[in-house]
């Protein structure tokens with residue numbers, strides 16, 4: 100199976116040992132395809148972060164209204180395994196830096212829903 | 221929420237907007253383009269909601285025979301009393317009132333592709349500009365000789381569509397004699413939610429360990445291996461003596477004769493491909509899957525088991541105004557999950573918006589980030605990313621969380637899974 104990128108880096112971090120069936124193709128392979136918009140990319144995150152990134156719960160922080168640069172920094176840190184997490188390293192490494200910036204534009208343009216106005220259940 | 225007060229004022233004037241967000245479907249202009257959706261499950265309902273978020277004026281009609289929808293994700297936890305079926309159940313109230321969708325309580329029965337109408341069981345003919353079809357899967361009961369829809373609705377529930385059968389299965393295995401045996405027959409691929417049979421076995425074992433500790437669960441598999449196998453086997457060893465003589469869970473792969481070929485309901489026994497007969501107290505046959513009946517009846521399956529689609533935009537190969545999404549499609553290499561059904565729905569809404577406005581639809585990407593559990597203290601994740609490339613859907617990434625018993629990491633994963641279930645339900649129905 101294809102296990103292309105970052106293998107050594109991941110092994111040294113030790114948080115992510117690769118399973119036999121894992122596959123990873125670096126996003127640069129798709130760089131010449133037409134661009135995926137920030138909205139199409141970002142709406143893939145809603146099952147965890149809520150519709151348009153506007154829900155928070157005990158595990159997942161909201162993305163709506165996040166400062167653009169903060170979002171980019173966090174996502175790049177996830178992608179480059181600088182910041183170990185439970186799932187976000189695996190999520191973020193699928194995207195090019197340009198895609199991360201497009202998602203940052205999308206989420207920073209959505210008003211944040213104040214936490215106090217939400218209920219957990 | 222795109223259907224803002226401002227949008228509504230633009231459309232209907234200030235007084236209508238005051239009454240709105242609670243907008244009545246009747247308020248939509250009869251000349252507005254019409255999106256009709258068959259199936260109010262994950263794929264169909266996500267299409268309705270996300271279409272409305274993209275466009276405030278389009279008319280949307282959702283055809284679904286049931287008043288409520290019971291979510292499958294999380295339904296295995298009904299079996300060990302962690303959640304109730306009521307918690308898994310949602311209504312169409314928000315979809316109707318908040319998103320202005322006309323929900324028609326009926327069953328779609330036919331499509332007239334030339335006249336662009338859908339016929340329903342109650343005899344209505346509903347005209348569409350675009351039709352999105354997401355009826356979920358149907359089951360091939362006779363792939364196991366002697367099994368049938370009637371037995372599934374009686375004492376041999378498959379519980380692969382959450383609802384009354386889930387409760388029946390719970391009652392049967394929780395009520396069996398001390399030291400009783402549960403047989404779970406796991407189907408061949410493709411079927412919806414590949415880890416769910418093993419998740420089910422794990423949750424049952426968790427309950428049995430406390431209430432009926434000499435009971436056994438025997439998984440007879442029509443596959444030689446399964447997703448998250450190292451995760452489940454590690455956990456089962458730790459908790460249920462997996463691999464020992466006293467194992468509470470035993471797994472027999474297809475290569476060892478695990479495939480179930482027939483059921484005898486009278487003796488409550490199954491026969492495997494090797495000719496072995498196994499008697500059990502509870503038999504849970506998860507049937508072979510195929511496309512939903514509506515897809516067969518309307519020719520969308522084109523003589524196959526699943527609905528062929530155009531991989532770029534999930535358009536049916538039968539007719540360009542019809543899109544098919546969710547479990548009923550053949551969208552290799554995508555697996556059949558709710559997560560993917562909802563992301564296919566969002567993309568199809570973008571494509572329809574583009575057609576409506578004469579713009580370019582852009583380019584797709586779909587993810588499937590599933591969070592599964594083996595117990596209240598063990599979770600696992602899989603991150604799949606799919607791209608459209610060179611005319612095909614390509615699996616860019618599939619990464620599973622590492623196998624380990626670290627209690628902190630597992631507690632976090634379980635919390636993520638729990639929160640995911642809740643946020644996922646809200647993302648589609650609220």
Ligand SMILES: Cc1cc2nc3c(=O)[nH]c(=O)nc-3n(C[C@H](O)[C@H](O)[C@H](O)COP(=O)(O)OP(=O)(O)OC[C@H]3O[C@@H](n4cnc5c(N)ncnc54)[C@H](O)[C@@H]3O)c2cc1C
Nearest residue numbers: 259261262263292293328355356413514546547557558559
């Ligand atoms: C035990 C179990 C656990 C699962 N866990 C997960 C999980 O953790 N994560 C995950 O992502 N997925 C999970 N799934 C899979 C998920 O439930 C499905 O992939 C998802 O429901 C597919 O959506 P769909 O729209 O294709 O079908 P469905 O959600 O099944 O919806 C189909 C709808 O169409 C309606 N319908 C059918 N025929 C007609 C007709 N002729 N006219 C009108 N309406 C019709 C039905 O009544 C139904 O409401 C699980 C499944 C099971 C069985």
